[in-house]
Amino acid sequence: MVNGVRSLPREPGGPGGRHPREEWDWPAPSLLGGLGQDARGRLLTLGVRARYEADRILMREDDHTDFVLILLDGVVKATGRTQDGRDALLAVRMGGDLVGEFAAVDSAPRSATVTTCGPVVARMATRAAFLDCMRRDQRIADAVSRSIVAKLRLANAHRINFTGCDVATRLARVLHHLAMTYGERAGAGAVIHWPITQPELATLAGAAEPSVHKVLRRLRAAGAVSTGYRTVRVDDLSLLHAIAYPDP
Structure with missing residues (x-):
């Protein structure tokens, strides 16, 4: 335990051991x-x-x-x-x-x-x-x-x-941002590989959970997203962008 955080065993390395990986493909903005x-x-x-x-x-x-x-x-x-x-x-x-x-x-x-x-x-x-x-x-x-x-x-x-936006627009913008920033592109969409719950989406969108449930149903019906247990997949980034940022 270091500074109150319990870590898993360190990766083996050094003489006679497997050298741990040192480089990843880190995003340029990081x-x-x-x-x-x-x-x-x-x-x-x-x-x-x-x-x-x-x-x-x-x-x-x-x-x-x-x-x-x-x-x-x-x-x-x-x-x-x-x-x-x-x-x-x-x-x-x-x-x-x-x-x-x-x-x-x-x-x-x-x-x-x-x-x-x-x-x-x-x-x-x-x-x-x-x-x-x-x-x-x-x-x-x-x-x-x-x-x-x-x-x-x-x-x-x-x-x-989010100022002046309704719940549907706010949630669409949250999902689009998560997909573009943290998702892995897959065809016309993107997969968010880390678990995210609907209550977490609600807090990000500044909305009540029942409202988020309704908007997600509409987004699924439109073919913009798919959802599972603690998972979100954007099926059509262009469609989601159009919902999140409608023409004035």
Whole structure:
């Protein structure tokens, strides 16, 4: 257990062992995907490498921990507790992204609970090592700053995008964003491989669950999406886009 998080055994490596994988095809907008090879290599020397199983809580909202996780592979979700006791889905992070940097920078309690959506490989670094790395390497510091700004811009855009929209439009925009950002293209559509529940969709869309159920039925009937147990598949991205962003 490190910083309160129980990890799976480290991948074997070293003399006589299988060398763990070091590189993935990280998206260009992600922190690792946008760094040059030299700077990325220096960042990936931080901390220890660990694997986490599905549904593992890595960080808890309001906890006073300050380590950071550099996601190498897999998907995590960040959730926050609402006043009425529900879990609101705040964000999704994938391989290439940084998680937990807010608490590392300002030493405040965790702003969200972070849970794995399937197996995850990451590097866990202490706050001291992370901040020292940024002080020593301006390129890494600049990349982390851009990453934080991008997250804040996305949060602002999410709020603005939903102003004045009905539930159907908001949910269609949520699904389109998830498919385009985190989905794997499949023909005319995209598959979202990590589990997402309808209550989580409701919190993302700022809607009541019964309203989300009704809209999903309409989207399925139109041939835009398919749903299963904790799964969503976009069957027609163009159709979903037209529903999410109708012509004025």
